[in-house]
Amino acid sequence: LSTSTNALKQAIDLVHRKHDAATARAGQAFQTWSADGAAPATIDVPVDATPYAYPPNCADVPELFAAAPCCAVTAAPLFSADECAFIIDEAERKDGWVPQEFRYARDVVQQCEDLPEVRSWLEAACRDSLFPLLQRTFPEVVGDGAAARDALRVFDSKILRYDSSKGESHLGAHRDGTLLTCVIALNSLDEYEGGGTTMEPLERTIRYDVGRVCVHAGEVRHGGAAVLKGCRYALVVFIDSALAFEPARALANEGDAQRLRGDLDAAAKLYDHAIEAGSRNELPWCGKGQVALEKGQFSEAAACYATAVDITPTHAVAWTNLGVALAKVGAPADVPVLKEAATAFQTAAALDEREPAPLNNLGLLLGDLNIHDAARDAFREAIARADGVPARERADLYTNLGCALVELDAFAEALDAFRSAVEADPTHQNAAKNVLAMRSFLASSAA
Template sequence: MMSHVVDFAHGLRANLMDHMAEFAASTELGFDRPSMRFPPTSWTSYCVERSTLGMGVHCPFDTDELVVASEPLFSAAECCAIKEEAATLIAEGRGSTFTMTDTNKDCAVHEMPRTLRWLNEGALARITSLAATCFPSAVSDPTQLWVYRGLVIKYDASAGLTHQPVHRDGALISCVVPLSERAEYAGGGTYIEQLGRALVLEQGQALLHPSSVRHSGHRITSGERWVLVLFLNSVAMPYGEHVRRFRARAQEAFAECQGLEEADAEMGDGAAEEVEDGQGEVDEADEADEGIDDVEDEELQCLHHALAVSGESDHEVWYDLGARAHELGDVAEALRCYERATALCPTDALLLGNMGVALLELSRPRDALRCYRRALAVDKYDINARFNAGELMLSTGRLRGLAAVLASAPEVTMRDEGMQMLAEELAKATQHQKKGAKKNKKRGKGKPS
């Protein structure tokens, strides 16, 4: 159970304590801080507006050149050695459960002794030196960076393990190093939402960016793609990092609330039986309801704390507030929050899809359909937005529109049960429409008198 945040100051202290605990855990996992600084290597930078990081005026990065692709930092032999050690562990069934394991496989670096030793003996210093050179306002000294988590991720097209969805990482700086040769797979790379495209690097290059840059593991269409991923934090936690930590606390509160509701439902059934027997076990049920209310207040409190630190600039916090209101049945408030979020980030497919649902519930089907289409323009693989758009067209008799939604769907999305149902309903409706047309043709329209 999470430690409850009483007020803003208490929350700040709790966030700093979590940061210190993660720092201590990094050492326990076997990660050493780098003790040297390498001379800068050459790199290419890409601009992403730092306002999109959601840290407001407290953003530790003072430039928009936030995505950096280095020249090769590591040799082919080094990359192959990491991949071979990870492949052995994955074959044994080892995994970190740290990523979306239904779309890729991974293993933790701290469970890879040879790779961990390689990092500690100088490889990490090459990465942190690059980070300090490229982001001097956030990293004044490369020896102050430490590894929060390290993973080796495997994407395998033949197994359907092709990608990761758009997300932010839970650290200060993220680093991705391709371990596979470029010829070993098609597609792939790191998709940067603000750039609207994927950056595909050669083996041994390093891609660095603030962890709060929204990105994804872009889909591969064939072959295998292996990458080393490191999440880096600094010894002193920048103030802007409180945004993500407050948001993480809100998510913990939400998970706790879900657990309490399930327990309350079970206890409620038992309490009803007790009342029938004259036992009157109502007090326990009342206490459970109060506990749920407390945790819901905790979630809302943390989100407002995050909003305050960010200067209301983090669209994901607005989205969370909208989702919470939506969950509680206040659709008008949910839509208000979603609109604030889309004003800050108009390319979040998940947000646009939920906004469409809210609009439909408020009897605005045209606007809802517009949101679903915007979501699909961002992510054609978004099954929820595609299904919702198709279902809306089916319910309003727009069969041509439904056919277009299904025809433009990637093959993998049509394996979804809901999408298959829509295809079946379209076939039935089209057949019914054809039969009606034949009957009208036989009867004739007649001549006006």
């Protein structure tokens, strides 16, 4: 064996042991298995599920799912409207909603673990209907019989709220970190406009009514469509199997865990191993790119993100980060590289029409190039997308707009922009300073 093969083998052994520990019955938050010998080999699910096949020649089918549909949605409610209402009720009574940590997320969530009644409801729901539904829909992945069904584990589960009136509108395209995902619609389609689960390979959004369930491979790219009016609630369950270990995915996940702990070198090695182990998606490339960005290695970062968007051209965040890396590589005056950076930002902005970050980056780049009118337009467009982003970030956008307007000698408009920054985030230091400076400048030039 070569050294690198040995290192790979050791890394795989390590994540395999972690997978076994994480899926052992001891320590599970949700007890979803039946008493030994008590469960029949198959449990009938009382409703049909409509499968949605991958399009022919789809290039992004997760390895274990070659024979499976992209997703399936129950043709009738699997849970009653009353059950769903009680879940929403317990969540709203607790009112522990928090934003998700992902850049692309605008919804708010609560962990099912923290809601005692939901938690015991979910354990029974998994045992009696969700796991049987997964076993019937993905037989090659789950395996046959009671033991395979009882090997499924709830890795994480949360209630999602997309309240359009609060700017909690959508969840951008992503891959879940687990083998399988179930999404349960908790309220009626009459209560909101838009919404639903967008399946990227299908290029469509599936809207399903209260009590119905959508199941899919965690790895398939998907998202929560924007709710345009009203409020949508859903319960999502992320599921792994003690019997299904996927080395490449486990290595990439472990890379993320090490990176978030701050061990960039360990993370970079794990991402390389994930690629070596045959990862077919962009995630380890994005992870390597992130590590390189954090280390200030910008050409390396650009190369990683270029590979990531080559694998998944729809990955808006990878395009944005490619632009960030190229802007650093090209600074201060390598115009062809800076143009490439601008194109990357524009591509990201077009792919995710609700995300301000690429336009903010584009504006900053144009400002560095002294193209202030285009920078102003980019910041304005970013602001138009900024409902629901954190206050501090909105204040930054207004501040950037104000600075572009100062460059264009549009001082009164600049003052308005700086005032909007303070309004967005009254604790924003620069914004308040800018308002004062702008006021005294306008006063002295009037005198």
